[in-house]
Amino acid sequence: MNITRRKFVKLAGTAGLLFSFGKVQAASNEKILIAYYSRTGEEYGLGNITKGNTAIVAEIIAQKTGGDLFEIKPVTPYPDSYEECKKIASREKATKARPPFVGSVDISGYDTIFIGYPIWYGDAPQIVYTFLEGSDFSGKKIVPFCTHGGSGLSSTDQTISLTCPNAKILQGFEIRGATAQNNFAQTETRVVEHLKKLGLI
Ligand SMILES: Cc1cc2nc3c(=O)[nH]c(=O)nc-3n(C[C@H](O)[C@H](O)[C@H](O)COP(=O)(O)O)c2cc1C
Numbered sequence: 001m002n003i004t005r006r007k008f009v010k011l012a013g014t015a016g017l018l019f020s021f022g023k024v025q026a027a028s029n030e031k032i033l034i035a036y037y038s039r040t041g042e043e044y045g046l047g048n049i050t051k052g053n054t055a056i057v058a059e060i061i062a063q064k065t066g067g068d069l070f071e072i073k074p075v076t077p078y079p080d081s082y083e084e085c086k087k088i089a090s091r092e093k094a095t096k097a098r099p100p101f102v103g104s105v106d107i108s109g110y111d112t113i114f115i116g117y118p119i120w121y122g123d124a125p126q127i128v129y130t131f132l133e134g135s136d137f138s139g140k141k142i143v144p145f146c147t148h149g150g151s152g153l154s155s156t157d158q159t160i161s162l163t164c165p166n167a168k169i170l171q172g173f174e175i176r177g178a179t180a181q182n183n184f185a186q187t188e189t190r191v192v193e194h195l196k197k198l199g200l201i
Pocket of ligand 1: 037038039040043044051052053054055082085086089090117118119120121122123147148149150151152176177178
């Protein structure tokens with residue numbers, strides 16, 4: 001086919017438009033689920049909190065992406081006492097317990113699933129693994145996100161990847177629990193930056 005340079009430029013422009021239109025559509029058509037575990041009660045350095053740190057981040061993600069929220073609620077709630085909770089959490093970690101959660105969610109219709117949790121002893125709480133092992137994440141995109149007291153993601157993105165080997169793990173998000181709890185503006189800005197980086201908004 002013999003096309004002139006002018007025609008080529010026009011064609012390339014149209015293709016570019018279609019391509020970028022397609023990209024925008026893909027982002028907005030993405031079906032998103034935000035599943036998270038978060039605890040209220042006495043938290044180290046924060047006193048008694050009535051909304052969990054991770055819950056705050058989860059709600060911002062849902063609000064910005066239009067995704068659905070699913071709270072991973074333990075059948076037996078963890079104690080409000082920080083010391084008591086630590087005892088149970090460390091026992092569950094040592095025994096690789098799989099505590100049950102309330103209700104269920106069908107993940108089959110979602111493309112991208114955010115998984116949120118606090119860092120407990122350098123890992124996600126065991127109940128998060130109950131959730132991950134309970135569904136088929138093949139072909140799904142997973143975005144891990146956590147709040148913590150200084151540990152960052154603490155390799156939980158890798159642990160999640162081992163638990164869900166057929167999922168694609170996207171770059172995780174971490175923020176200090178104290179920031180999520182006490183500085184909403186900063187938390188929102190950081191979440192938005194991350195969602196933009198992932199092309200989800
Ligand atoms: C049992 C337990 C263990 C924790 N272990 C860690 C840890 O290893 N590293 C860390 O940075 N923070 C640790 N933290 C602090 C929490 O990760 C942090 O306060 C988090 O923001 C709590 O989130 P939530 O309110 O959503 O439950 C621990 C907290 C608890 C209750």
